[in-house]
Amino acid sequence: MSAFKAADFKLLGQYDFEPRSIQRGYAMRTLHLDVGTRKATEKPVSEDMKKRFTGGKGFGLKLLWDATKPTTKWNDPENEIVMGMGPIGGNTNYPGSGKSLVVSLSPMTGVPIDSNVGGFFGPYFKFGGWDALELQGKADVETIIFIDSNKGTVQFFEAPANLQQDTHLLAEELTHAFARDEKDLQSVSVVSAGRGADHSPMGILNFSLYDKRRQGIRVKQAGRGGIGTVLRDKKIRALVCRFSGVKPDLNNAVDPAEVQRIGLKLHREIIVNDDAQCKMRKQGTAHLMEIMNNYDLLPTKNHKYGQDPRGDELASWVWEKLFSQNLPDGCWYGCTMACAHAVDHYELQTGPYKGSKVCVDGPEYETAAGVGSNLYVYDPLGIVELNFYCDTYGIDTISFGTMTGFLMECWELGILNAERTDGIDLAWGNWKEAARILHDMADGKRFGVLAGKGVKFLAGYFASEYGADPQLLKDIALHGKGLEQSEYISKESLAQQGGYYLTNKGPQHDEAWLIFMDMVNNHIPTFEKKAEALHYFPMFRTWFGLQGLCKLPWNDVEPADNSKHPEPNKVPEHVENYFKLYTAITGEPLTWDGLVKQSERVYNYQRSFNIRQGYGHRKDDYPAYRAMGPVFEDEYQAREERYDRQMKEKIGIDPAGKSLAEKVKITRDYRMSQYDSLIDAVFKRRGWTPDGCPTPEHMKEIGMDLPEVLEVLNARIAGRA
Amino acid sequence: MIRYLKLNDEKCVGCLTCQATCSRLYFKEDDPAKSRIQLFQMGLGKFHLVACDQECRKCVIECPTQAITVNAQGVVMINKSLCVGCLACVAVCPIGAMRYFPGDPAPFKCIACGACVKTCPADALEVAEKEESPASRLPFEIAEAARKKEVHS
Numbered sequence: 073m074s075a076f077k078a079a080d081f082k083l084l085g086q087y088d089f090e091p092r093s094i095q096r097g098y099a100m101r102t103l104h105l106d107v108g109t110r111k112a113t114e115k116p117v118s119e120d121m122k123k124r125f126t127g128g129k130g131f132g133l134k135l136l137w138d139a140t141k142p143t144t145k146w147n148d149p150e151n152e153i154v155m156g157m158g159p160i161g162g163n164t165n166y167p168g169s170g171k172s173l174v175v176s177l178s179p180m181t182g183v184p185i186d187s188n189v190g191g192f193f194g195p196y197f198k199f200g201g202w203d204a205l206e207l208q209g210k211a212d213v214e215t216i217i218f219i220d221s222n223k224g225t226v227q228f229f230e231a232p233a234n235l236q237q238d239t240h241l242l243a244e245e246l247t248h249a250f251a252r253d254e255k256d257l258q259s260v261s262v263v264s265a266g267r268g269a270d271h272s273p274m275g276i277l278n279f280s281l282y283d284k285r286r287q288g289i290r291v292k293q294a295g296r297g298g299i300g301t302v303l304r305d306k307k308i309r310a311l312v313c314r315f316s317g318v319k320p321d322l323n324n325a326v327d328p329a330e331v332q333r334i335g336l337k338l339h340r341e342i343i344v345n346d347d348a349q350c351k352m353r354k355q356g357t358a359h360l361m362e363i364m365n366n367y368d369l370l371p372t373k374n375h376k377y378g379q380d381p382r383g384d385e386l387a388s389w390v391w392e393k394l395f396s397q398n399l400p401d402g403c404w405y406g407c408t409m410a411c412a413h414a415v416d417h418y419e420l421q422t423g424p425y426k427g428s429k430v431c432v433d434g435p436e437y438e439t440a441a442g443v444g445s446n447l448y449v450y451d452p453l454g455i456v457e458l459n460f461y462c463d464t465y466g467i468d469t470i471s472f473g474t475m476t477g478f479l480m481e482c483w484e485l486g487i488l489n490a491e492r493t494d495g496i497d498l499a500w501g502n503w504k505e506a507a508r509i510l511h512d513m514a515d516g517k518r519f520g521v522l523a524g525k526g527v528k529f530l531a532g533y534f535a536s537e538y539g540a541d542p543q544l545l546k547d548i549a550l551h552g553k554g555l556e557q558s559e560y561i562s563k564e565s566l567a568q569q570g571g572y573y574l575t576n577k578g579p580q581h582d583e584a585w586l587i588f589m590d591m592v593n594n595h596i597p598t599f600e601k602k603a604e605a606l607h608y609f610p611m612f613r614t615w616f617g618l619q620g621l622c623k624l625p626w627n628d629v630e631p632a633d634n635s636k637h638p639e640p641n642k643v644p645e646h647v648e649n650y651f652k653l654y655t656a657i658t659g660e661p662l663t664w665d666g667l668v669k670q671s672e673r674v675y676n677y678q679r680s681f682n683i684r685q686g687y688g689h690r691k692d693d694y695p696a697y698r699a700m701g702p703v704f705e706d707e708y709q710a711r712e713e714r715y716d717r718q719m720k721e722k723i724g725i726d727p728a729g730k731s732l733a734e735k736v737k738i739t740r741d742y743r744m745s746q747y748d749s750l751i752d753a754v755f756k757r758r759g760w761t762p763d764g765c766p767t768p769e770h771m772k773e774i775g776m777d778l779p780e781v782l783e784v785l786n787a788r789i790a791g792r793a
Numbered sequence: 794m795i796r797y798l799k800l801n802d803e804k805c806v807g808c809l810t811c812q813a814t815c816s817r818l819y820f821k822e823d824d825p826a827k828s829r830i831q832l833f834q835m836g837l838g839k840f841h842l843v844a845c846d847q848e849c850r851k852c853v854i855e856c857p858t859q860a861i862t863v864n865a866q867g868v869v870m871i872n873k874s875l876c877v878g879c880l881a882c883v884a885v886c887p888i889g890a891m892r893y894f895p896g897d898p899a900p901f902k903c904i905a906c907g908a909c910v911k912t913c914p915a916d917a918l919e920v921a922e923k924e925e926s927p928a929s930r931l932p933f934e935i936a937e938a939a940r941k942k943e944v945h946s
Contacts, residue, residue: 164879332895335880399935400854
């Protein structure tokens with residue numbers, strides 16, 4: 073089907089390497105590619121690097137730190153995209169073991185972003201004998217980088233002028249161009265962005281996998297923080313990796329039978345329990361939709377509300393019907409959780425591909441909430457359409473959803489009008505008009521480009537250009553550090569506000585999801601308990617990113633007797649699985665403390681990295697007030713009973729006789745002070761100063777007292793940076 | 794039509810000859826853990842035989858690389874060169890007929906070759922045929938429904 077063959081591309085440079093087998097999960101070397109000079113360099117991985125940084129995101133951050141300067145901006149040539157796979161990554165036995173961890177200095181935040189992504193590229197690259205891939209420099213021509221992990225070649229090609237740009241076509245075309253024949257299609261994986269990423273900092277990387285049943289490519293996204301924009305800034309059209317011969321033990325595990333045993337144990341648990349638990353195999357993460365709506369947690373109208381009577385129109389059963397069923401929809405081999413569902417044969421209703429029937433990857437929960445209820449869109453097909461165009465244009469569905477919710481609220485408030493949006497009608501629920509923003513983004517048209525800059529920029533722009541109230545705009549522009557918040561209502565859970573905003577990269581749900589523990593079950597009522605949870609869970613969950621693992625098989629399926637354990641939230645039996653899996657592959661023992669320590673090293677290193685780049689202050693860790701409480705009087709009224717009760721019981725003020733405006737103000741002052749107390753408790757628990765700087769003593773204790781790190785921290789503590 | 798190994802539990806005398814025949818044929822050793830047919834004692838003089846019925850085909854549905862397919866005789870086959878050894882097929886098999894030997898890269902299962910039929914002293918085994926069923930057709934219907942019908946550029 074492809075218009076191209078690899079031989080059609082103009083070869084600009086080539087580097088040959090010796091493929092190396094992995095030993096105990098590690099190749100002990102990394103590959104650095106300078107796309108500007110088209111040179112490749114092998115770098116050894118030292119035992120010290122392995123010990124301190126473990127792998128995956130740890131290696132990524134270390135290599136990125138070494139490659140950049142405190143002054144490096146996202147679009148400087150020295151900024152890198154680094155992809156690390158982790159020692160457990162690539163095994164085919166334990167569900168969720170195919171993740172690549174991508175880091176870069178983010179165009180949205182200026183600090184390192186990290187993103188955990190499926191698809192075949194990372195493991196295929198690893199099997200050539202690498203622990204990480206660095207991409208540095210900027211190409212002078214549109215470039216395709218092809219890595220053949222079997223042959224041991226890296227080739228730089230010039231992308232022909234008529235090569236596709238949007239992922240659903242580009243990745244398909246390149247998969248066919250680089251596969252040896254029709255039978256080889258599953259051996260190729262492509263990483264690409266799309267035209268939207270050319271014009272917006274919220275660009276994503278799409279990692280492809282070839283789906284034999286659908287006979288086409290699927291894509292999974294490294295979605296957050298704009299790494300796709302960095303890719304395009306480097307003029308890289310695509311990365312392509314080819315590897316054939318996937319076998320269960322390419323990691324050369326110390327005990328492959330044990331890896332099989334633990335993997336099979338979880339496979340069986342998933343097969344038996346999933347249908348009665350999360351239904352990931354039928355619905356993926358979209359199973360959460362009605363749960364969140366019922367608990368008043370589903371973002372609705374730019375996170376103003378947490379539920380709506382129309383919520384069930386987007387419920388899990390709606391998605392189950394739209395998703396093709398009974399397909400092995402894992403994003404890496406051997407993932408029986410199989411949550412990477414798709415809507416097949418969807419006929420597009422808008423845009424340049426209108427009328428085409430396409431396979432749409434997703435929507436997952438974050439997308440269904442972000443471009444669905446959050447925009448007051450209750451047409452599932454509208455969500456499918458926005459999902460598709462976000463992906464193929466290379467745009468993050470989460471940032472796009474939160475950003476468009478902000479725009480729609482600005483429209484409702486009269487800050488925006490048709491003149492200011494170039495005629496786009498941003499009334500709530502108008503998904504076809506939201507799609508126009510996307511198409512304009514891809515085409516580089518004014519309003520699309522403006523919108524794509526994200527809510528932090530837009531809040532400032534609307535204040536200065538349109539004279540809108542700057543504080544109000546700040547209150548409803550849901551971002552932390554410049555990254556849009558992901559799609560859970562956090563305002564009724566103080567711990568979750570911390571889970572979102574006391575993070576290294578910005579408000580993303582992958583560090584700690586504490587809403588149920590905190591708000592629904594009230595298990596962590598004190599600041600100390602919240603702080604403990606905001607220490608443990610981010611550390612624990614960081615560990616997945618060091619290993620090449622997915623978080624979902626940890627707690628989106630549980631052993632049948634999990635609730636009997638004193639700490640069911642930790643899913644202890646699955647944590648035990650991880651110890652055994654890690655030991656079976658690497659040969660190294662691992663305990664609960666050891667696991668947390670591995671993560672703590674990298675987590676604190678990342679915080680130090682933020683500090684080196686001039687961020688990482690306490691002031692960088694505050695949410696927009698929308699994430700903390702009701703901004704408007706009608707927002708207060710929507711939960712008046714709850715807020716009044718809290719005022720009486722928690723604040724100690726009788727709401728009777730108070731005006732709505734007074735009650736909004738009292739609530740706000742109280743919640744701001746609570747958040748400050750939370751920061752104090754969390755920073756203390758993490759071993760940080762009140763300004764959020766890891767202390768040198770703490771760094772020594774966790775084995776991260778590296779001279780270059782201490783220099784940064786001492787300068788911050790001394791007030792020099 | 795589907796060719797399969799028909800198991801007659803009531804005739805089985807529990808001599809284990811079938812397992813020895815099978816593991817010798819495919820693994821060159823006499824080890825019940827490497828036999829594609831399994832035998833369980835259910836009480837004094839009562840036995841239960843387990844081997845793939847070739848019909849349920851949940852493993853065919855589950856295999857991410859389509860290493861598990863159905864041949865012209867209707868027998869479920871594993872293509873070892875395509876198998877990535879994930880063992881998802883072992884997990885989904887409702888009767889435990891898809892097996893693996895710890896440390897070996899690929900699973901194994903009965904392919905109704907009939908070797909055990911010839912050595913069984915009690916006529917408890919036979920290679921038989923049965924009609925296709927909704928279950929046996931399902932993997933093909935699923936794949937056909939998901940297949941991309943149009944390609945646009």
